[in-house]
Amino acid sequence: MTAPQQPHRVAISVAPNGGRKTKADHPSIPLTAIELARTAAECLEAGASMIHVHVRRADGRHLLDTDAYQQTITAIRAEVDDRLLIQITTEALGIYSPAEQIAVLKATRPEAASLALRELVPDDTAEPAFADALAWMKQEDVRPQIILYDPSEAVRLAAMIRRGLVPWSDIPVIYVLGRYTVAQTSLPSDLLPFLAPDMPRFSNWSVCAFGRHEAACVTTAALLGGHVRVGFENNLLLPDGNRAESNAALIQPVAAAIKGFGFSLCDATSARALFGNSATESSVARTT
16 A cells, blocks of 8 residues: 655744845834844744845845845844755845846855846846856855746746756746735635646746735745745735734744644745755756
């Protein structure tokens, strides 16, 4: 008799600040290295295995800067040691060019980084630079995660894999359910277009969502085989519509739901293996 398949381990990532919200949006938005380190410790305790980090200028504006990243990484490591996988963002937010984004990535050499396909490859002429950046990431063992805002971008990424522009046969992705707009509220059904029968399949996929239904959206993703990202970057509200006191408070109901359905959570060691270069060699992004 074949043994029943065990549920996969779910990685919870926290996105504690993003590049847009300020203390005016929530007094507990972490903006400095010290605040991010304290938040990291709280989120680790709540169940996170990864933290998605944005750094800011002194006036609170979005920043891509190697020194700021290194200062923040050092502060987080001092607080939690290696118990969280630290992922930096390369997101431009309309401020930085693709060349500047890649330059900061290479100068920082983090253990993980997210890359928005639509920002780094706005057209076909940008493909070679993107391919070179991914090749560098593979060589330097920097764990990639590709941000996909629309199902068409998943199709485009899969085509790039087939054409050999991506130096892995599969690559971690994150599906964004919604947009950064006022009062954006995502729903679990927003995930369906990304998982349609004719869509590419990526072995390591995560979901982030906006608004009070964030927990419902990411829990749905976990039950369907995905991983999750929550936090103040996209959402300030608990499932009941009340404002969350902290990023950790957004993780707690998600972690409880996932464990309540019989799934276990990744720790940093298993998250590093999951997002590592070797993990992306075993599967092929495919269209069924």
